[in-house]
Amino acid sequence: MGLETENKDIETNLREIARGLLKDKKVDVIIGYMEGTLPMLSQPIIIDSEEDVEKLIWNNLCYVNLAKYLVPRVPKFVDSEKGNLTVGVVSKGCVGRALIHLASENKIKLDEIKIIGIPCNGVVNRQRIEMEIGEKEILEVSVSGNNVIVKGKDFEKEFPFDEYMNDLCKTCKIRKPPLVSKAPDLCVGECEEYSNIVDDFSDIAEFEALTPEEKWNQITEELSVCTRCYACREACPMCYCNLCFVDQNKPVWFGKTTDLPDVFVYHLIRAMHMAGRCVACGACSLVCPVGIDLNKINRKLEKIVKERFNFTSGLDPDVLPPMVDFKMEDAQEFMLEED
Amino acid sequence: MTEPIVETKQTENKEWEPKIIAFLCNWCSYAGADLAGVSRIQYPPNIRIVRVPCSGRINAYFIIKSLTDGWDGVLISGCHPGDCHYISGNLVARRRFAILKELLEFFGIEPGRVNFMWASAAEGERFAVLVRKATEIVKKLGPNTKFEKKW
Amino acid sequence: MPNPYIPMLTRVKSIISENEVRDIKTLELEFQKKEEYKAFDYIPGQFAEISIIGKGECPIGIASSPTEEGTIKFTIKKMGTVTSSFHNSDIGDTIGVRGPLGNGWPMEELKGQNIVVIGGGFAFSTLRSLVLYILDDKHRKDYGDITVIYGNRDSGEVLYRDVLEEWEKRDDINVVLTIDREEESWTRKVGFVAAVVKEVAPSPDNAVAIICGPPIMIRTAVDELVKIGWKDEKILNSLEMRMKCGIGKCGRCNIGEKFVCIDGPVFSLAELKKMPNEY
């Protein structure tokens, strides 16, 4: 079965569920994806009536993490009389994880949302395809069989989906939203309970083996084009601070210029803040207007947290996130010791 | 700018000595450093001490800011696990340090630039030994030039 | 034309701590180059971008009047990084000044009219400049009666005590000082500015009201004025907005299509009502 039929099935199912939820008044509004106006994009949409259900779509270009719209809630999710509305969120695995993790940080209440679970096959790495096509305009993108077919004025190119998937999706083990046993009402559609996620992190092993100098060169080259537009931060469901550390100006901590040290520090500290919180949705890299790839860093964070604290983010709203928790027996091999 | 930092960079011809900023917790390590002093235990003069209430107070900003400001190394010391004056400040900090240490390495900063240690108020000797060790590590790495801005 | 981003250098000549809690200081600045002072031709109500080089720059209303020769003054409340560094500066320190900027109070148009000055809290600096300008022998005959209503939370907050006391002694100006709550040694009025405006009831005939202060004071005082027949065109207001360049280039101080830095900061209430509510 090809990807397009799979997606079509999911889409039909999704519309069915969405219609049911709205009809039974189980949710007031639903946030999902609709067809984008450009070939490589999809658009978030908020619907509140059954007629609009047909606008909902699902394909491999739905990369925005919709949990972003819940913290803080966009105005449409709050009613002037009723207060917070019940929101149905069209959730692939990482959107579900983001919602559950945000609940563990007390940023959202799970009884005010409904996770509409859909199984995700991964999203297309649009920057990589755009770069490989180069200076030609992409007019049409479709997924067929296991290929992404990109058409332009005088060219047509096929990209194997397995390879041109976003890097984080390639290693994703949580494709459906996690089922929370304590809140069975939370999920509709396809969700799954996860335990003992095994990951060997072989994808970043090669990079890890480099010398500090080589790593520095690669990372700084990647970051050298950063324009500090903060699209990565704004697209990240976990970046909800009212005042981000780079914006703090009493006192100013870090420079705001695009000089390498300042850019580097921004990305380093942002990574630090993502430890144990990143849900591997890859939105930060996919929204970057200049195509910076932050996936490697996110994978490394996942690895550290998994290996040190045996934690996978966004699986259980009742487990404390690792960075606010501790164990007496945490490993401390990195501490200086007398010989 | 009205009160400029008077320290200037060392000239080339003398043997290069690293400058290390040390964040010491008030209750154990700072007292440990004090003990080393009053017991006349020698330790390298390369460290400049900043006293903080607890190792849990140390934000990753402090460490990275120190590196971007040109310090060659950063040393952080707190109470031994279980001895924290605030019960668990150092334990939470330990997780933070673990992540930061690995991340810095991943970003290509030499892992030896930032060192963490425990030293209690009674361990003047241990404090001196570990500072010596940290100084050696940083000295081997050479000056920290990665964050210099172009002028 | 010289580069408008390059500040003129001045030196701090004196520092006056204006209130009891010591978070408001007046810095008196002397230009390092005489010709730059001569070129610094300003009217009351204008502002300047002043900076401690190395700390940053911020827009501050000029508190001195052009009639006080030799120096310029700025009254600064300690708020953020830059204003704090002004507070930490010593006599003799170098301070950069770019200006004068903005339109200022319309001194020409005010001629021949009675003037009602209503101020609250520390937003009195450009009003001080205005009143001093009018009270100067050269200009006094050009303007009608002056009424100054100046309110504060308590007596410790009153700025520019010495000039206020001088004004009170003069007979060509009516000074009404008020504080919010009664205090033992306070012999003047007690009550909010709006209440005092109601009591004084300045006549709108051939008169202009100039109001500066916290938003709530402005709103209530304007309400009182409108009740006794004041027109929006005759009520002037000076706005504040975050600014960087002060010369209409950096973009952030726009209210609709107007830039506060070059089209303002002085707007009449009638003009403000036409602008979108983004200030």
Add this chain to the structure above:
Amino acid sequence: MAEKLLKKDDIGKFYSELEKEYKFYAPTKVKGNIAFKKISNAEEIELDYLNSKVPPKDVLFPQKETIFEYRYEGKEVIIEERKDLEDKLIIFGVRPCDAYSFKLLEDFFASGDFQDDIFLKKRENATIIGIGCNSPRQSCFCTSVGGHPFQKESTDVFLSDLGDTYLVEAISEKGENLLKKLSWLADAKKADVEKSKELAKLAEESFTTKFDFDLVTKVLDENFEHPVWQEISESCIGCSSCTFLCPTCTCFDVIDENDEYNNRGRRIRIWDTCQSCLYTLETSGHNPRPAKIQRCRNRIMHKFSYYPSNYDCLGCVGCGRCITACPVNNELRLIIDKILEIQEKSGEKVSA
């Protein structure tokens, strides 16, 4: 001056003759995307491109730029103005929309009582070599803002891609002087000029995105307060891709950067954006534009309403970068549609 021909193989010669006198900026590939950079080798030039990611405005108005440098000697401050503003520049291979943006920027920075010396001096010393757009993108709409894929007015020299050769036209005096230095350029034939005109016509016909901006401006002027803004700002995530990649956005922040070890520093300006909440946040905590709705509105109003009333032209060159850059696809075409819908609806009401 008569039109000339430049063979594509001769770009190297063209570059090497000019690079001694000028700083030569050209479109080149940086990490997979086209950007305008000072190049050191003619091979780096990529003329066969759609458009650059970051607009060429960053050559004259870079993201980070020194305003002046200063030194502390005790309490004395010594200010040093920039000396590199007199350098001569060539910006090679600029698309007509971006070339037009230089004119908008120049007009803006020269407007009012205060002139932005830094930009204007650089602009004066820059020679812009434009290149026609043979195949505009679907997201391009320069014809709607008074531009054209072969608009030559804002350039000094204009190139048209004829296949193996470029037709070279001197547009301004600066351009003529430049071409005089390149006497080896062959004269163009009439057919070449005709072909270029033909290409221009084809390009113009290929436009699919068209707007009536007079109407947009009119609707915007009347609808500052309208529920449509809520709808427009709904899916915006508040990143600043649209403003940072816009060739006409000019807002900046001013910062003092210190080199404390050497008692010196520089006052710099860096790009700022109206999409950031800090942009208008005052020290007191008051923020005139605290929410996304006001910030989205400010961007649109600035380009299509404030610009026309202040400078009598649209603040947009129709390059379509904000359309392609928006990560949530909340793009200008949809926004304009929504704005025009207001007009249609109110029209219905009147007729009913």
